Every structure is written in structure tokens, then in C-alpha cells.
Amino acid sequence: MASSSNSLGLKLSLKPTYVPKTITDLMKDLPNIENETDKLAVLSDYISQHEEELNSIAALRGQLPQCMLLLMEALGTLRQEFLKIKNGMVAGKEGDIDMVLKENSGMKRKRCEKMLEAEQVPNLKCDFKGKGVMMNSSPPHHPSNRKHPKAFRDFVQASNENPNSNGGGGLNLRADNRTLLNYKHKPLTQPIWKNNRRSWSPQLHARFVETLHILGGMYEATPKQIREMMNVDGLTNDQVKSHLQKYRLHSRKQQEGCAQQVAKGEDPWDPDRDGGEPMAPAN
DNA sequence: GTCTCAATAT
DNA sequence: AATATTGAGA
Numbered sequence: 001m002a003s004s005s006n007s008l009g010l011k012l013s014l015k016p017t018y019v020p021k022t023i024t025d026l027m028k029d030l031p032n033i034e035n036e037t038d039k040l041a042v043l044s045d046y047i048s049q050h051e052e053e054l055n056s057i058a059a060l061r062g063q064l065p066q067c068m069l070l071l072m073e074a075l076g077t078l079r080q081e082f083l084k085i086k087n088g089m090v091a092g093k094e095g096d097i098d099m100v101l102k103e104n105s106g107m108k109r110k111r112c113e114k115m116l117e118a119e120q121v122p123n124l125k126c127d128f129k130g131k132g133v134m135m136n137s138s139p140p141h142h143p144s145n146r147k148h149p150k151a152f153r154d155f156v157q158a159s160n161e162n163p164n165s166n167g168g169g170g171l172n173l174r175a176d177n178r179t180l181l182n183y184k185h186k187p188l189t190q191p192i193w194k195n196n197r198r199s200w201s202p203q204l205h206a207r208f209v210e211t212l213h214i215l216g217g218m219y220e221a222t223p224k225q226i227r228e229m230m231n232v233d234g235l236t237n238d239q240v241k242s243h244l245q246k247y248r249l250h251s252r253k254q255q256e257g258c259a260q261q262v263a264k265g266e267d268p269w270d271p272d273r274d275g276g277e278p279m280a281p282a283n
Numbered sequence: 284g285t286c287t288c289a290a291t292a293t
Numbered sequence: 294a295a296t297a298t299t300g301a302g303a
Contacts, residue, residue: 200289222294238290241290241295242288
């Protein structure tokens with residue numbers, strides 16, 4: 001993972017454990033990602049990053065024509081790959097692409113709808129309807145209401161500690177300003193806890209999945225390791241644990257479903273559709 | 284009424 | 294750390 005792009009000092013390399021790969025590296029690694037949906041998630045993440053960069057240097061296109069060109073080329077490649085995978089899935093089984101899209105648009109698509117009027121995540125819109133926008137919004141964690149006093153305390157604490165930290169945690173740096181600007185602030189019509197509930201945006205999930213793979217798969221990686229490696233601001237062990245639990249659960253369900261009809265990866269969560277590391281900790 | 288999600292309890 | 298339970302929302 002010692003990526004050469006890291007030495008370029010790109011601002012993309014925000015976290016030591018989430019080093020941007022070169023396109024070549026990414027393409028090489030892609031097959032190692034266990035299911036199509038996760039591939040799409042990772043790809044879309046990269047696409048977003050490149051779009052942001054492209055946007056950033058757009059002002060300098062006079063001075064950096066080659067940069068622009070390279071970026072655009074990279075974007076083209078990424079998008080092509082994205083479409084290829086996506087279409088493959090559609091071909092595989094039509095009904096499921098919807099799930100995929102839903103998944104990647106953040107499961108709470110409805111919740112985003114208001115924001116989506118202003119949705120700017122540019123070319124991905126056609127693919128991931130609601131992606132990206134939410135990342136910058138939700139503060140760290142959701143105090144469940146079960147224990148009101150604690151919930152309240154947590155909320156206050158969270159507010160104090162992370163006034164502007166985000167649900168997408170750390171990833172916010174990746175969100176482009178346009179998105180931020182156009183993001184029509186969350187109407188505070190929602191219950192307060194909801195605003196503080198960790199939302200696993202597609203990007204965050206992609207990062208989670210990547211980290212998972214780096215750590216040897218979902219049965220190898222521990223929540224703590226994952227959390228540390230993800231290095232997302234405000235992300236807690238419990239949140240990772242919960243997400244990991246869901247991830248495993250979904251995978252299992254998927255596997256059982258698939259065991260009968262040996263079909264292709266259909267579940268957005270399915271982590272072991274193609275030879276990744278199945279249930280057994282192959283390592 | 285059922286399902287999913289994320290938090291929390293065990 | 295793994296699993297079960299809870300409570301909210303769709």
C-alpha cells in the first residue's frame with residue numbers, strides 16, 4: 001500500500017491508512033474486493049475525489065493543462081469501470097441493481113430528499129442518486145433514547161467536543177465545497193437524536209469495506225482495528241462494531257440465499273461473492 | 284405490521 | 294469480541 005501517489009503530497013491522502021491509490025493500483029485491487037457493490041462504492045469514492053480535484057484545479061487549467069487532462073482521463077477510466085461493473089450487475093440480475101443504487105445512495109434516501117434538490121455531486125448523480133451529500137452533516141453519535149439522561153449527556157458532550165465534526169467523519173475533507181454550499185442545511189425538523197446518529201454514507205461504508213479488506217476480511221478484522229485504521233473523526237468502536245455486525249449479518253443472509261440459487265452477487269452487502277475471502281478466515 | 288438501522292446491553 | 298435486544302423510522 002505504499003502508494004507512490006502518497007509521495008506527491010496530494011491532499012487526498014488525508015489519513016495514513018487511506019492512501020489514494022493510483023488508478024493502476026486501484027484497478028489491480030478492485031478484483032480483490034469481494035462484491036460488486038463494494039467495488040462500486042469504492043469506485044464512486046474515487047470518482048468523487050477526482051472530481052473534486054478536477055474542480056479544484058479548474059481555475060488553473062491554463063497553467064496545468066496536463067494535470068487537467070490526466071485527471072479527466074483518470075475520471076474517464078474510473079467512470080468506465082464503474083459503468084462496466086454496474087452494467088454487469090444489471091445484466092446479472094435486474095431487480096437487484098435497484099438495491100445497489102439504494103444502498104449506495106445511502107439507505108435513508110428519503111431522508112436526503114430535501115437536500116437533493118441542491119444535490120451537486122456531479123456526474124455520479126446518474127448512478128448514485130443520493131450519494132455524498134450526507135457526509136458532512138451528522139455529528140458523532142446517537143444517544144439512544146433508552147436512557148434519557150445518558151443520551152442527553154452524550155449529546156451535550158458530543159456537541160461540545162465536536163461542534164463541527166461530521167457524520168461522515170474525517171471524510172468531510174473530501175466533500176467539495178460546492179456540496180457544502182449547496183447543501184441546504186438540515187432542516188431541524190428531525191428529532192434531535194436522529195441528527196446525531198451515525199450515518200454510514202456510501203463513502204464511509206466504502207472506507208469501512210476497504211479497511212476490512214486490508215485487515216483480512218470481516219471475520220479477521222476487529223472493530224477496534226477497523227476503527228483505528230479508518231481513523232474517522234468521532235467514529236467509535238461501538239459504531240464500528242454495530243456496523244460490522246450488520247455487515248456480517250447481511251453477508252450471512254446473502255450467503256444462505258445464494259447457497260441455493262448459485263447466482264451472482266446480488267446483495268449490496270455481500271462480501272464474498274467472488275473469491276475474496278469467504279466465511280472461513282482463509283488466512 | 285414488518286423491516287432495517289444504529290445504539291446499547293449482555 | 295460476539296451476539297441479543299431495543300427503539301426509532303420507513
